[in-house]
Amino acid sequence: MSAWVTGIGLFLIVGIAWFFWGPKGSGTKAEMTASGYQVQTVKVKGAYSPDTVIVQAGKPVRLEFIREDRSPCSEMVIFNDFQKSVTLPYGEKTVVELLPQKPGTYPFTCQMGMYKGKLVVKE
Amino acid sequence: MDTQKMSHASSCHGQGSTHPMHHHAASHDHGEEGRMAAATMAKKKDDPAETSPEEEEYHSLMRKWWFAFAISIPTILVSYPNFIPGIRDILPAGSSLLWWSRVIVGLLNLVVLAYSGNQFFIGFWEGLKHRQANMHTLIAIGVSAAWIYSGVALLWPDLFPSKEMSEIYYDVTSVVTALVVLGLAMEIRARGRSSEAIKKLIGLQPKTAKVIRSGQEVEIPIEEITVGDVIIVRPGEKIALDGIVLEGSSSVDESMLTGESLPVQKEPGQEVFGGTLNKTGSFKFKVTKEQGETALANIVEMVKQAQASRIPVQKVVDQVSSIFTPTVIILAILGYILWYNFGPEPSAMYALIVAVTTLIIACPCALGMATPMSLTTGIGKGAENGILIRSGEALQVAKELNTVVLDKTGTITEGKPSLTDVVPTGGLSRNEILRIAASIEQGSEHPLAGAIVEGAKKEGISLAEVTDFNAIPGHGVEGIIDGKRVVFGNIRLLQEEGIPYEHLQELALRLSDEGKTPMFLAVQGEMVGIVAVADTVKEDSKEAIQQMKKMGLEVVMITGDNERTAQAIAKQVGIDRVFANVLPQDKAHHVHQLQSEGKKVAMVGDGINDAPALTQADVGIAIGTGTDVAIEASDITLMRGSLTGVVLAIQISRATMKNVYQNLFGAFIYNTIGIPIALGLLYPLFGILLSPLIAAAAMAFSSVTVISNANRLRKFKPKKI
Ligand SMILES: [Cu+2]
Numbered sequence A: 001m002s003a004w005v006t007g008i009g010l011f012l013i014v015g016i017a018w019f020f021w022g023p024k025g026s027g028t029k030a031e032m033t034a035s036g037y038q039v040q041t042v043k044v045k046g047a048y049s050p051d052t053v054i055v056q057a058g059k060p061v062r063l064e065f066i067r068e069d070r071s072p073c074s075e076m077v078i079f080n081d082f083q084k085s086v087t088l089p090y091g092e093k094t095v096v097e098l099l100p101q102k103p104g105t106y107p108f109t110c111q112m113g114m115y116k117g118k119l120v121v122k123e
Numbered sequence B: 001m002d003t004q005k006m007s008h009a010s011s012c013h014g015q016g017s018t019h020p021m022h023h024h025a026a027s028h029d030h031g032e033e034g035r036m037a038a039a040t041m042a043k044k045k046d047d048p049a050e051t052s053p054e055e056e057e058y059h060s061l062m063r064k065w066w067f068a069f070a071i072s073i074p075t076i077l078v079s080y081p082n083f084i085p086g087i088r089d090i091l092p093a094g095s096s097l098l099w100w101s102r103v104i105v106g107l108l109n110l111v112v113l114a115y116s117g118n119q120f121f122i123g124f125w126e127g128l129k130h131r132q133a134n135m136h137t138l139i140a141i142g143v144s145a146a147w148i149y150s151g152v153a154l155l156w157p158d159l160f161p162s163k164e165m166s167e168i169y170y171d172v173t174s175v176v177t178a179l180v181v182l183g184l185a186m187e188i189r190a191r192g193r194s195s196e197a198i199k200k201l202i203g204l205q206p207k208t209a210k211v212i213r214s215g216q217e218v219e220i221p222i223e224e225i226t227v228g229d230v231i232i233v234r235p236g237e238k239i240a241l242d243g244i245v246l247e248g249s250s251s252v253d254e255s256m257l258t259g260e261s262l263p264v265q266k267e268p269g270q271e272v273f274g275g276t277l278n279k280t281g282s283f284k285f286k287v288t289k290e291q292g293e294t295a296l297a298n299i300v301e302m303v304k305q306a307q308a309s310r311i312p313v314q315k316v317v318d319q320v321s322s323i324f325t326p327t328v329i330i331l332a333i334l335g336y337i338l339w340y341n342f343g344p345e346p347s348a349m350y351a352l353i354v355a356v357t358t359l360i361i362a363c364p365c366a367l368g369m370a371t372p373m374s375l376t377t378g379i380g381k382g383a384e385n386g387i388l389i390r391s392g393e394a395l396q397v398a399k400e401l402n403t404v405v406l407d408k409t410g411t412i413t414e415g416k417p418s419l420t421d422v423v424p425t426g427g428l429s430r431n432e433i434l435r436i437a438a439s440i441e442q443g444s445e446h447p448l449a450g451a452i453v454e455g456a457k458k459e460g461i462s463l464a465e466v467t468d469f470n471a472i473p474g475h476g477v478e479g480i481i482d483g484k485r486v487v488f489g490n491i492r493l494l495q496e497e498g499i500p501y502e503h504l505q506e507l508a509l510r511l512s513d514e515g516k517t518p519m520f521l522a523v524q525g526e527m528v529g530i531v532a533v534a535d536t537v538k539e540d541s542k543e544a545i546q547q548m549k550k551m552g553l554e555v556v557m558i559t560g561d562n563e564r565t566a567q568a569i570a571k572q573v574g575i576d577r578v579f580a581n582v583l584p585q586d587k588a589h590h591v592h593q594l595q596s597e598g599k600k601v602a603m604v605g606d607g608i609n610d611a612p613a614l615t616q617a618d619v620g621i622a623i624g625t626g627t628d629v630a631i632e633a634s635d636i637t638l639m640r641g642s643l644t645g646v647v648l649a650i651q652i653s654r655a656t657m658k659n660v661y662q663n664l665f666g667a668f669i670y671n672t673i674g675i676p677i678a679l680g681l682l683y684p685l686f687g688i689l690l691s692p693l694i695a696a697a698a699m700a701f702s703s704v705t706v707i708s709n710a711n712r713l714r715k716f717k718p719k720k721i
Helices: A001-022 B001-013 B020-027 B031-042 B052-078 B096-115 B120-127 B135-155 B170-194 B196-204 B295-306 B310-343 B348-362 B366-383 B394-398 B408-412 B429-442 B445-458 B490-497 B502-515 B542-548 B563-573 B584-596 B611-616 B628-633 B644-679 B694-715
Strands: A040-045 A053-054 A059-069 A076-079 A084-087 A093-098 A104-108 A118-123 B209-212 B216-221 B230-233 B243-248 B252-253 B263-268 B283-287 B386-388 B403-406 B413-424 B466-472 B476-481 B484-489 B517-523 B526-537 B554-558 B577-578 B601-605 B619-623 B636-638
Touching: A001 B052, A001 B310, A040 A053, A053 A059, A059 B052, A076 A093, A084 A093, A084 B295, B001 B628, B052 B170, B096 B120, B096 B135, B096 B170, B120 B135, B120 B170, B135 B170, B135 B310, B135 B348, B170 B694, B196 B295, B196 B366, B252 B490, B252 B694, B295 B366, B295 B386, B295 B394, B310 B348, B310 B366, B310 B644, B348 B542, B348 B644, B348 B694, B366 B386, B366 B644, B366 B694, B386 B394, B386 B644, B394 B644, B403 B408, B403 B584, B408 B413, B408 B526, B408 B563, B408 B601, B408 B694, B413 B429, B429 B445, B429 B466, B429 B476, B429 B484, B429 B517, B429 B526, B445 B526, B484 B490, B490 B517, B502 B517, B502 B526, B502 B563, B542 B554, B542 B563, B542 B644, B554 B563, B554 B584, B584 B601, B584 B611, B601 B611, B601 B644, B611 B619, B611 B628, B619 B628, B619 B644, B636 B644, B644 B694
Parallel strands: A040 A059, A053 A118, B403 B554, B403 B601, B554 B577, B601 B619, B619 B636
Antiparallel strands: A059 A093, A076 A084, A076 A104, A104 A118, B209 B216, B209 B230, B230 B283, B243 B283, B252 B263, B386 B636, B413 B526, B466 B476, B476 B484, B484 B517, B517 B526
8 A cells, every 4th residue: 555655656756747847848939920020829827828939039029918817927927038027908918029139048927927938039 | 810809809998098008118119010019009998997807806806715714614613523512512423414514515615616716726727738837736736635535535434544544624625725815815905005106106197188179278088189289287287298388387296206395387498297286377388298108107117117027036036936836746745655654643644734734835925926025115115206216126236236426417416507706807897797708608508608697687687799709619708799809718718819817827726626617708808807607516415425425335426527626516515536527428437447346336317428327337327307318228217306316216225125035035934944844844853743724824924924024115214314
């Protein structure tokens, strides 16, 4: 019995570590519009979906946030590297425009750092 | 498809008030696309009269709390019937009545989970989909583990090796849910309060204004007013938008923007600002900025941005919290395994308590709130006092300052020279000298000229006509008055003209030592007098500098003036270190020099020519009434012209950062102490094991501590040192 509990427990621990910290999917590529903008809709509901947005460097990015979550954690999105913070009114589309120049990974979070997403900028 | 519907819906009901801030935020974007975005954003409603999502969320959480609270009463009764006299007799141990009431309570607790605790599960599930863990993850696992365990114990008690292990833990489910939900509700309340400063600012702008349209005075909503409209303001009314006074005059209370309590006199040609209060007279003004573009709207947007910004110390917190939750889950499982294998009987029960308690006590709500709560409050506090702190980072750096560099002109002094001395040195009278000097300076653009002309006007001297006027850059002016050739300027001009001046050198030096700028007047090649002007020191500069020194700051003055004048002013206000003869473009260099001496430097200037130095400094503090250039180049903007604002800004920074560290310490200490205790580290030594209920109460308490500590900051009052 105790071997069972120990075994299942250890298996769970490994599973959890892999699940949260293991390699993750590559993310969603933003769509390129005719006007030269890279557009991606991001749903805010318990988390950002998608939470990883892939864009090209040097081209303007437009993220359209839609907040479907009443919890106060979701009321704002912060792009620290771009010195930008935007209030997201409930149930509405809010546009955030960015111009990432250098390739790299730029995280965005809610003001409490509980919801996490990242903008992956590629060459 | 969904997206389109959504944006359509929002533009349909967006008729209400146009929100100034969103509009402004969008206006930073350029080009067609940007303007389109601006249009979408401007349609957002944000009417304070309507219930906001936060308000709704608060009420919904309170309903959830009452429900969970109501259910926890019968839950506790049936969980511990033996300890409650009266219940002990009605529900005796082992009776089928007790068993059935426990089943009913179990079902009621399922309703508690589904209703009061639904946000935990939604958050848990949404997080899982993204392979992220958050505070909801911990609570959702904790309360559902307790509920499932209880159900199994109730339905299949034989599965457990001993009877004691088949205990129920429904009380954990409902009480923990109730406490956490209440904590969340209180958090919303506290946050609403901490951004009060912004609400106050937004509330300043009136909703309508009286505008002249085709000769008629009509009252219309301010979103329909455009640039160029003429607005009438009567005594006691609020000024709706920014503009320039056309006719009439009045005194205006601008304290809401500048923190300056004295009303400001407004005459035709002067600027008025939306949100300020007209006191005495009536006037008309032409609108120069639409709603959303006004100084007030800029301030609101800046304060909001700053409140949401992060301070460097938060980066550490972020890193910690991203690995925190999965680590806690792993620790909880480890705890379960160890207690199950090595714990005292009933070991399965102890193991469960340990795991659930660990999950609940580790909830990082307090940690997440620690810095944002203090920042919001501190930056709001600044805004109330006419101090615009542009980022959280500025606050953190401002706390570490040890050197303050003050620009002389416009910062220590009024920045507007005035006439101080008229000294006859030849045959002419004092008034005659002033008349000639003022007359020749009428056409000059030089700021010193204005001071002399104004001085003459004040004394009621009428000016003469000037012909053949010529300004000699860097020297002075020349011209013909009453048929006589007049030159007026500095010593270099006299040298060039070959006019003897040596006998006046001592007098000129004395004036310089007093911080005055002497100018020489010669008629027909002969010295007739000296006219001196000086930039007067602001009333409270000396006291503010004194306070800075007492705060342990080294105060340095920087100026383009000559050494003598600079030293004179420095002596007046009590500054020991002076950089004189500094060209505007070299100011940044001097700031850099101080930095290379290992100093954390704040540069205080009036913005326009100080911009590079403001940027170079660790903290750039712009002084003035919020001109765009000043705000853009600075980290902190003082809406009021006084240097006491610098003292106050540093005091607020120090108080806020102290508050941040207190909060972080509180939250960290609580987790670092709470988790080992929950895991049972104290059990072998002292027999202490936390109950999940106490863990939940402690967690709620830690959030309350952080909130109330941040609220203490709201009561912060500037200290006189
Ligand atoms: Cu939260």
